[in-house]
Amino acid sequence: MTQFHMVEKISSGIAGFDALSGGGLVKNSVLVLYGSPGSGKSIFSTEFLLEGLKNGEKVFYISLEQDVDSFLKEAESLGFQEFRQNLNNNFIFTKMTGHDFKNFLSVELPKVLESRKGKHSRIAIDPLTPFLWEIKDQVLQRNILGDTFNMLRSFGTALIAIEKYGDISKLELSEDLAIPLYLSDGVILLSMVYNENFYQKTVSILKLRFSSHSAGMHPFEITNKGIQIFQDQPVF
Numbered sequence: 001m002t003q004f005h006m007v008e009k010i011s012s013g014i015a016g017f018d019a020l021s022g023g024g025l026v027k028n029s030v031l032v033l034y035g036s037p038g039s040g041k042s043i044f045s046t047e048f049l050l051e052g053l054k055n056g057e058k059v060f061y062i063s064l065e066q067d068v069d070s071f072l073k074e075a076e077s078l079g080f081q082e083f084r085q086n087l088n089n090n091f092i093f094t095k096m097t098g099h100d101f102k103n104f105l106s107v108e109l110p111k112v113l114e115s116r117k118g119k120h121s122r123i124a125i126d127p128l129t130p131f132l133w134e135i136k137d138q139v140l141q142r143n144i145l146g147d148t149f150n151m152l153r154s155f156g157t158a159l160i161a162i163e164k165y166g167d168i169s170k171l172e173l174s175e176d177l178a179i180p181l182y183l184s185d186g187v188i189l190l191s192m193v194y195n196e197n198f199y200q201k202t203v204s205i206l207k208l209r210f211s212s213h214s215a216g217m218h219p220f221e222i223t224n225k226g227i228q229i230f231q232d233q234p235v236f
Ligand SMILES: Nc1ncnc2c1ncn2[C@@H]1O[C@H](COP(=O)(O)OP(=O)(O)OP(=O)(O)O)[C@@H](O)[C@H]1O
Pocket: 035, 036, 037, 038, 039, 040, 041, 042, 043, 044, 077, 078, 163, 222, 223, 224, 225
C-alpha cells in the first residue's frame, strides 16, 4: 500500500476525480482550483459542495462576484436541487460586498463559519482573484492568506478558485498568484487544449500533499449533469 497513514480522505464529489487524487481530498486541507475562463471552476466547486450536502454536512459558498439567485439557477440547470432545498440551513451562501477583503477574510468569514465549529464543513471561495489584486503587498498577502488558510483548515476542507490568464493551454504561474499556490495543500489546474477544431477541457493535479496522485493531464467534459473526467483517456 502506498497510502499514507494518519490522513483522512473525503470524496471530492467530482466524477472520476477521486481515482486521480489517490482516493479523494485530504480532510481539513485547502485546495486551489486554478483555471482559465469557462474551464469549469464554479461547477467543480458546486459539485464539491453537493457531495457535502448529500452527506449531511454543512457547506458554504463564498462568492466574490455572483449572487445567490444566479448560483441557484446554475445549480438547477445541472439538476442539483439540493442547494435550494438546503438554503440557509445546511447550505450557506455568502456574497462578499465591498472591497475590504482583508476585513472580510480575517473577521467576517470566521464569523460566518463559526456556526459549525467542531464539525467538518466544506467551503468554496469563488474566486479569490479580486483579493489578490487588491492586496498587492506580498508580505501582507502572505500573512492574511496564511491565517485565512489555517482558519479554513480548522473548519473543514476548502476549495479556492483562482482565475488563470494568458495562454489557456499553457501552465503559466504568474508571480502575482504564487502565494496562494505555495500556501495551499494542493493545486488543481483546469485548462483547455486546442485539438484540431475544438477546445478540450483538461484537469491536472499540480500538487497534492499527503497523496500519491496522477501526474497526467486528463480530459473532461461538462454535460448537463456536471463534470465527467475520463481518467484513462489521453488528451488527444
Ligand atoms: N449544461 C451544460 N452542458 C454543457 N456544458 C456546460 C453546461 N453548463 C456549463 N457548461 C460548460 O461549463 C462552462 C462554465 O463552467 P464554470 O462556470 O464552472 O466555469 P468557470 O471556470 O467558473 O468560468 P468563469 O471563469 O467564467 O468563472 C461553460 O463555458 C460551458 O463550457
